[in-house]
Amino acid sequence: MEEDKTxxxxxxSVSATSIKVTEVSKDGDALTFxxxxxxxxxxxxxxxxxxxxxxxxLQQHLFSLEDVPGIQGIIFPPLPAKAxxxxxxxxxxxxxxxxxxxNWMLYCKALEAYLQQxxxxxxxxxxxxxxxxxxxxEPPGRQKVKKGIFNRLSQAVEGIRKxxxxxxxxxxxxxxxxxxxxxxFSKTAAERFLEVVLTEQKIAMACGHFAASLQLCVEAGxxxxxxxxxxxxxKISEVMVSMKSNVQKVAENNVSTLGLGLDLESxxxxxxxxxxxxxxxxxxxxxxxxxxxxxxxPVKKAAMDEIKRAAEKDFDHTxxxxxxxxxxxxxxxxxxxxQALIQWCEQQLLTAKDSAELYKQHLxxxxxxxxxxxxx
Amino acid sequence: MATSSERxxxxxxxxxxxxxxxxxxxxxxxxxxxxxxxxxxxxRGGEGGEDEDSDLFLSAVRCVLYSRTNxxxxxxxxxxxxxxxxxxxxxxxxxxxxxKNAATAPKPSTSAPTLxxxxxxxxxxxxSLEELEEEEQEDNFDVNISVTNPExxxxxxxxxxxxxxxxxTTLAMFRSKTFTVRRRFSDFLxxxxxxxxxxxxxxxxxxxxxxxxxxxxxKVKVGKEDSSSAEFVERRRAALxxxxxxxxxxxxLLQDPDVREFLEREELPRAVSTQALxxxxxxxxxxxxxxxxxxxxxxxxxxxxxxxxxxxxxxxADQQFRKLHSLVESLVVHRKELSVNTASFSKSxxxxxxxEDNTALSRALSQLAEVEDxxxxxxxxxxxxxxxxxxxxxxxxxxxxxxxxxSFDHRMKAWQRWQDAQTMLQKKRESEAKLLWANKPxxxxxxxxxxxxxxxxxxxxxxxxDKVSATVRKEVLRFEKEKVKNFKRQIxxxxxxxxxAQQQLIKYWDAFLPEAKAIA
Numbered sequence: 014m015e016e017d018k019t020x021x022x023x024x025x026s027v028s029a030t031s032i033k034v035t036e037v038s039k040d041g042d043a044l045t046f047x048x049x050x051x052x053x054x055x056x057x058x059x060x061x062x063x064x065x066x067x068x069x070x071l072q073q074h075l076f077s078l079e080d081v082p083g084i085q086g087i088i089f090p091p092l093p094a095k096a097x098x099x100x101x102x103x104x105x106x107x108x109x110x111x112x113x114x115x116n117w118m119l120y121c122k123a124l125e126a127y128l129q130q131x132x133x134x135x136x137x138x139x140x141x142x143x144x145x146x147x148x149x150x151e152p153p154g155r156q157k158v159k160k161g162i163f164n165r166l167s168q169a170v171e172g173i174r175k176x177x178x179x180x181x182x183x184x185x186x187x188x189x190x191x192x193x194x195x196x197x198f199s200k201t202a203a204e205r206f207l208e209v210v211l212t213e214q215k216i217a218m219a220c221g222h223f224a225a226s227l228q229l230c231v232e233a234g235x236x237x238x239x240x241x242x243x244x245x246x247x248k249i250s251e252v253m254v255s256m257k258s259n260v261q262k263v264a265e266n267n268v269s270t271l272g273l274g275l276d277l278e279s280x281x282x283x284x285x286x287x288x289x290x291x292x293x294x295x296x297x298x299x300x301x302x303x304x305x306x307x308x309x310x311p312v313k314k315a316a317m318d319e320i321k322r323a324a325e326k327d328f329d330h331t332x333x334x335x336x337x338x339x340x341x342x343x344x345x346x347x348x349x350x351x352q353a354l355i356q357w358c359e360q361q362l363l364t365a366k367d368s369a370e371l372y373k374q375h376l377x378x379x380x381x382x383x384x385x386x387x388x389x
Numbered sequence: 390m391a392t393s394s395e396r397x398x399x400x401x402x403x404x405x406x407x408x409x410x411x412x413x414x415x416x417x418x419x420x421x422x423x424x425x426x427x428x429x430x431x432x433r434g435g436e437g438g439e440d441e442d443s444d445l446f447l448s449a450v451r452c453v454l455y456s457r458t459n460x461x462x463x464x465x466x467x468x469x470x471x472x473x474x475x476x477x478x479x480x481x482x483x484x485x486x487x488x489k490n491a492a493t494a495p496k497p498s499t500s501a502p503t504l505x506x507x508x509x510x511x512x513x514x515x516x517s518l519e520e521l522e523e524e525e526q527e528d529n530f531d532v533n534i535s536v537t538n539p540e541x542x543x544x545x546x547x548x549x550x551x552x553x554x555x556x557x558t559t560l561a562m563f564r565s566k567t568f569t570v571r572r573r574f575s576d577f578l579x580x581x582x583x584x585x586x587x588x589x590x591x592x593x594x595x596x597x598x599x600x601x602x603x604x605x606x607x608k609v610k611v612g613k614e615d616s617s618s619a620e621f622v623e624r625r626r627a628a629l630x631x632x633x634x635x636x637x638x639x640x641x642l643l644q645d646p647d648v649r650e651f652l653e654r655e656e657l658p659r660a661v662s663t664q665a666l667x668x669x670x671x672x673x674x675x676x677x678x679x680x681x682x683x684x685x686x687x688x689x690x691x692x693x694x695x696x697x698x699x700x701x702x703x704x705x706a707d708q709q710f711r712k713l714h715s716l717v718e719s720l721v722v723h724r725k726e727l728s729v730n731t732a733s734f735s736k737s738x739x740x741x742x743x744x745e746d747n748t749a750l751s752r753a754l755s756q757l758a759e760v761e762d763x764x765x766x767x768x769x770x771x772x773x774x775x776x777x778x779x780x781x782x783x784x785x786x787x788x789x790x791x792x793x794x795x796s797f798d799h800r801m802k803a804w805q806r807w808q809d810a811q812t813m814l815q816k817k818r819e820s821e822a823k824l825l826w827a828n829k830p831x832x833x834x835x836x837x838x839x840x841x842x843x844x845x846x847x848x849x850x851x852x853x854x855d856k857v858s859a860t861v862r863k864e865v866l867r868f869e870k871e872k873v874k875n876f877k878r879q880i881x882x883x884x885x886x887x888x889x890a891q892q893q894l895i896k897y898w899d900a901f902l903p904e905a906k907a908i909a
Contacts, residue, residue: 191746198741205734212727219720226716230709232702238869239702245873249880256887347747347908354753354905362898369891376884379877 024139027147028053029132034121038062042098044117046124050147059148065095067146068124070153071131074142081136083327085291086334088342089137090130091280093123110207110272113214119268126277130345178293182332188339189289196282203275210272213264217257224253252375259368266360274353278346285342292331299324531559532637534652536630539622541609542573548610549573552626554633556652562644564653574601576657577629583647584636589792590799592860594868595642596635597788599628624781631785693858699865700797707790714783721780724772728765735761749908756904760897767890778883782875793868796861803857807850814843 031051038045043064051058072092078084094107096117105112111120128147132138145153180186227250231243302317302324309317538553555569577598585595605621633652637643651657691697735758742754821836 191744194744195741198737198744202734202737202741205730205737208730209727209734212723212730216720216723216727219716219723223713223716223720226709226713230706230713232705236702238866238873241873242869242876245876245880249876252880252884343747347750350750351753351905351908354757354908355902358898358902358905362895362902365891365894365898369888369895372884372888372891376881376888379881379884 025132025144025147026053027051027059027132029129029138031058032125032128032132032147034125034128037117037121039098044096044098046121048128048147061147061150063146063152067152068092068127069095071142071146075131075137075140078137078140083330083332083334084136085295086288086331086336086338087134087136088281088285088288088338090127090134091284092127093120093280096120110203110210110268110276113207113210113272114265114268119273122269122273123276126273175293175297176290178297180293181296184336185289185292185332189293192282192285192289196279196286199275199279199282203272203279206267206272206275210264210267213260213267217260217264220253220257220260224250224257227253248375248378252372255368255371255375259364259371262364262367263361266357266364270357270360271353274350274357277349281342281346281349285339288335288338292328292335295324295328295331299328532563532643533557534630534633534637536626536633539626546610549575550606550609550622550625552629554652562649568653570652570655570657572651572657574625574629575659576651577632579657580636580647580651581632584642584645585795587645587647588642589795590802590857592796592799592803592857592864593639593641594789594792594796594864596632596639597792598632599625599788624776627777628781628785631781695862696797696800696858700794703790703793703797707787707794710783710787710790714780714787717775717780717783721772721776724768724775728768728772731761731765731768735759735765747908753904753908756901760901763897764894767893771886771890774883774886778879778886782879786872786875789868793865796864800854800857800861803850803854807847807854810843810846810850814840814847817843 027050031049033049034046035049036047038047045062045064048061048063049058069092072089075089081087093111094104096108096111097104100108100112108120111123113119131143132147137143142153180189227246230246232239299321302321306314306317306321533556535555536552537555539550540552541548542551543549551571551573553569554572555567556563557567559566578601581595581598589595602621602625605618605625608615608618609622636648637652642648738754738761739758742751742758745751745754817836817839821833821840824833824836
């Protein structure tokens with residue numbers, strides 16, 4: 014493998030699946046992430062700390078890789094929005110499910126997924142920048158990189174016009190329609206799931222308040238009836254505490270498995286959407302160039318033809334890469350959702366079993382040791 | 390119930406009745422049982438004479454129970470009342486059969502979830518106690534009330550809800566074993582008013598019915614057919630049922646002919662003076678009572694510190710219960726929210742599933758949408774469970790505490806009357822002295838007569854005061870025992886419902902897991 018300056022042909026020295034974002038530490042308003050990865054040679058691991066800016070640096074470098082024909086056909090793994098310690102309401106909305114969960118652990122998981130996806134991508138993982146990012150003790154340079162051609166879809170007004178541009182290829186026509194639908198639905202599903210989780214958190218809090226208030230019903234005094242009632246209030250309070258922790262666990266399970274999966278699906282569909290848009294832009298370029306070439310006066314004809322050929326080549330490359338990427342993406346997303354659903358189901362099943370057991374114990378305590386439990 | 394029920398399913402006793410139902414049965418048995426506990430003996434010792442109705446019953450059962458309970462209680466010497474629970478429950482012989490039937494019949498879905506305690510009761514049952522129970526059956530306070538079939542009568546703003554009140558009883562004082570009448574809300578209020586007028590001054594704690602609700606009823610009258618008005622009607626129905634159960638469970642109130650008339654008589658004359666019992670009026674009445682109490686507390690020479698302490702406890706409890714009530718209501722609101730959000734999520738998953746190309750994933754997502762739909766149902770049920778198990782219970786107790794304070798107030802009034810009589814007697818003696826000194830023999834006889842009259846009154850009022858005090862004391866003790874039983878019953882019900890919900894969830898997850906694993 015040649016090692017050239019742009020570093021597009023080096024191989025990654027760590028195992029993609031071993032990349033973990035293990036911790037996050039807070040420094041003022043900024044967050045620093047600890048990334049651990051295992052050396053492929055099996056001789057140890059790398060520990061590096063990175064800020065969100067470092068991640069952005071990496072993403073920008075990926076966008077601006079040179080000597081990758083058809084690079085615009087690549088579906089770039091999506092980077093989550095920047096997280097801050099005291100996020101504004103707007104940011105919280107943007108982050109959605111990733112803003113829930115304790116101590117940004119979910120956000121770390123999302124960053125981890127991002128890195129693993131980049132490391133697993135056969136083209137993207139060849140960049141030296143990834144290696145630097147994962148292994149270098151020094152943070153990668155934080156200079157502003159030239160913004161590549163990968164501006165967000167929503168920026169250009171023409172984006173709206175081009176987005177709807179008719180396609181020449183049946184495969185892509187279908188894919189664009191399908192992606193459009195799925196992008197919308199997956200975003201909605203993620204948003205509504207977030208609502209469910211937030212309500213669950215509210216319920217947990219309400220149970221907690223109720224439990225605390227019951228404790229206040231405990232009376233001092235020697236009246237045996239009052240004592241009985243007080244003891245009962247304490248017991249009921251314990252039941253409510255169990256309920257609270259059950260609901261909390263359910264919410265936690267929700268976000269850490271299915272929540273994460275839906276969030277990723279939603280962002281990945283957006284990433285595919287952006288790729289398809291880029292290709293559509295190329296198509297528009299090509300069609301424009303073709304028209305120009307046709308109408309060109311003999312003087313300019315050769316030049317126009319050359320432009321047309323270049324555009325055609327670019328478009329073909331892009332389409333070729335895009336097709337591969339789409340196939341890969343389809344397999345990957347099914348896999349992601351499958352994993353998410355299985356883990357979710359298994360964890361909720363476990364939580365339900367634990368809760369059932371706990372409630373049985375509470376019932377025993379209330380009914381008295383001599384009673385048998387009929388509800389097992 | 391002998392009469393045909395318009396309900397789709399014919400359980401004799403809906404669940405919400407259970408709490409007071411079993412209390413009714415157990416109440417007297419419990420009183421004996423707790424007599425056996427050392428703690429209670431001091432309290433009850435002084436009141437042995439007061440139990441006119443149940444004395445015979447008490448002594449008959451006591452000796453048999455004593456040996457039984459001691460045996461069973463081996464482990465529970467520390468006095469944990471929860472350990473006694475099994476013995477209490479196992480006395481429920483005739484009831485267990487009926488409850489068993491109730492449990493197996495399908496239930497209306499809006500009230501609290503199915504109690505599995507019926508099965509529990511029949512299991513913990515013991516043979517010797519069964520015999521005992523059958524012996525005593527005639528003496529038991531065996532009255533079971535159900536309030537069902539709310540039906541809108543009339544239309545427009547004159548419309549009202551009529552409820553079916555069904556009674557099943559073995560008591561001889563009723564005309565038959567089962568009977569049904571139709572009553573409207575104001576009838577219940579009318580009954581309360583009559584009972585209060587007659588018994589509250591003697592220091593009895595008369596259970597209060599649910600309040601009037603202008604908003605709630607207006608919605609119903611206007612014919613708004615939405616879930617909130619349906620819920621309102623259901624809450625009211627259940628509250629009326631609990632109200633009646635409490636009334637018939639009270640040994641003295643049950644004897645009142647007005648109660649019998651309410652339950653038996655075909656047509657009841659319209660209770661017109663229930664204006665005072667509207668929400669605001671009711672509150673005003675209670676407030677007036679408490680104002681009077683607070684004014685008097687300053688003046689009253691409380692000879693028995695028990696009453697002073699109790700009143701303080703009652704007031705503290707009132708505060709606490711109000712707080713608890715608002716917390717539970719907020720929990721209910723969130724659960725309902727969760728139900729709505731779950732349904733919404735389910736729809737979005739269904740859409741995702743139907744757009745999905747990959748067949749296995751598509752099917753799994755559709756299954757997921759179905760699971761979420763079922764969970765929405767579960768959450769709905771949990772919300773109404775929270776509501777019925779806790780919120781309604783606490784609301785009942787807030788109202789009951791009002792009645793308790795009322796009874797203290799009546800005791801104060803009795804004291805005041807006695808004091809006033811003493812003052813009057815003193816005045817009469819003074820005027821007699823004056824007359825003696827002024828030497829007016831013709832008025833002297835009158836003065837002497839008056840003194841005799843007032844001496845009699847003083848004695849009578851003192852006796853009344855003592856009697857009221859004793860009644861209040863007994864009533865408060867009964868109230869507190871009921872409170873413990875009620876809360877315990879509800880928390881068990883609640884836990885059983887929660888357990889059932891978890892077990893349902895386990896089933897759903899178990900069914901879904903293979904679908905998720907089948908995705909390829």
